[in-house]
Amino acid sequence: MTTIRPLSEALTGTSVDIPHGQSLLRVDGLTMRFGGNTAVDDVSFDVGRGELFAIIGPNGAGKTSIFNCMSGVYRPQAGDLTFLGESLLDVRPDDIARRGVSRMFQNIELFDNLTVLDNLMLGRHQHLSYGMLAGMVYVGRAKRTEVVNRRIVEDIIDFLEIESVRKFPVGMLPYGVKKRVELGRAMAMEPKLLLLDEPVAGMNVEETEDMARFILDIREELDLTMVLVEHDMGLVMDLADRVMVLDFGVQIALDTPDRVQRDPNVIQAYLGEGDEGPTLDDEAAAAEARSGQEARR
């Protein structure tokens, strides 16, 4: 009936007015300890505008902990995080969201009792500007705001091809669809930086390809900067501009995908102590098997 809007028209707030390649996010000497366990050990890196930056490393390397520091859930013992020139330390999670950081979680964190639509509308929370009383009366601005944002959410639903489940409670959806809904919710936030924590974990080949296509399309259409954590090496090497490798919280490499793959330190970390340890490919396969189990749970 009407033409479908391109995403870039629905989500206009994702662009940043700094030159391409210039630092959007700077992590400086980040250190996060849990008791005696140093999950993140003096890690520093820069993510440039428009970049797709990947973080890889074995289980427990501290990848998710870095994300949790960025979202304001963990408070690092040392180091600094700077986003768009402002420190994120001691900033509340909801305030960090408002500044333009959104996120997909390793273990799906959707609101299970709410419909797909409501989950995505929740992503729009910070962009809806009417108060509680206006919502109770539900005329004028509140109503208009709801309709305008519903349309934005519908554009995302179209893009992710989840039209048929828009009114289903999220809890009853299959794993792969939930992952899509979570990506949709993160997009609905209209972020300037998108953090993806294992977006294809537990997915089959087809679902993985779909997800990769979505990530590429989002990147292209929205000019969005992303940080990707993933065990699927194929995906990382295909998509990422640069890759950082962590091992027991320590940054052991940061370079382009092909150079990282040949880095002796990285090979050593993935090989472990002995000669017969897993290779990068084995690690990827193991991750797939492991997350497959996770998904079945």
Next chain:
Amino acid sequence: MTGPRGDTAPPKAARATLRGRPSLYTDYAADQAIWNTPAKRYWTVALILAVIATPFLPFVTRSQQADLTLVFVLAIGGIGLNLLTGYAGQVSLGHAFFVGVGAFTASVLGGMPTQNVVGFELDLLIWLPAAGLVSMVLGLLVAPLAARVRGLYLAILTLGLVFIGEHLFKELRSISGGQGVGRRGPDPEILGFALFHPQEIFGLQLDRETPWYLFTFLLLVVMAILGRNLARSRMGRAFAAVRDRDIAAEIMGVPLLRTKVLAFGVSSFYAGVAGALLAVSFGQVTPENFGGLGGLLLSVEFLAIILIGGVATMSGSIIGATFVVLMPRLVQAFAPQIPLIGDGALLSVQQLEGILFGVLIVLFLILEPRGLFGLWLRIRNYWKAWPFSY
């Protein structure tokens, strides 16, 4: 076409083909409306008309009518608790405290002064909103504390309110009339029109209870619509997000403390209004109604309303209030026919009521967490799908 698309009105030709297919939404506003299907609209209107007609039916007794008034009042309080507990996930045993604050605020502002108690005999248009607002302010004061704890600790903290309330209500004798004595509630009058008084409107003769019955019902309809709008709008979604996953909600941009505080505030407002109305319906209010053990029982009754009626639905609060008021009447009516029930027998009628409530709450929690409303949804969906049972 799988659902609503498009923002502009369909062209003429399209509109012509859409005619006669009322269940097809052509814009988001229609899909988002409260009564988004014709069936829901017709049923709501029919129900409202039936309730308005009830006092005029010859076989409806005065006490039955008073029971229905009580249903409306408790439903308003139930909606308040449902917003806090059902939607925002904050279990509260302190609801009776806020109901009590509303009742005494209304009694002071709208009641008659006597030698023992103060009273200002103001208009309902003043004391009713004031009762809600005073409760709300207290709710907002308590909320920052309550928002920092959860689960069992929150239940205990809010339970404490009921006992603080007992102390407060008993000590402030010039307001409450004191322990065991109490005071008279407010006389409801709007701009000189007495609501608890025989009246004549449009040539219709109304007896003493009927204007009050109609007024509380009107208020329930208004407050249920406001509550429903809240639930489907920005803040209601934030409530649900905080209930389901608070940390994820925060990362999505929902301020946790602020959202919980607002939930307490709006819930206490509803409680205060319900308290003010209760003070009128009771005629006489005592500290024991709302504080201490009596308060705890009232709080549990509100929890029963939302658990039995249906958590996180407006209709559930109303169904639950109906059930909580009418079930004891049914038990009383049928008790003489049940062996071993009655005075001096194995169980008294009150004990049977108490046991039934307890058993029902447990059964609903286990078998149908969506309450009676959920049961109704199941039946409706069964018949919608009939003869296919899936």
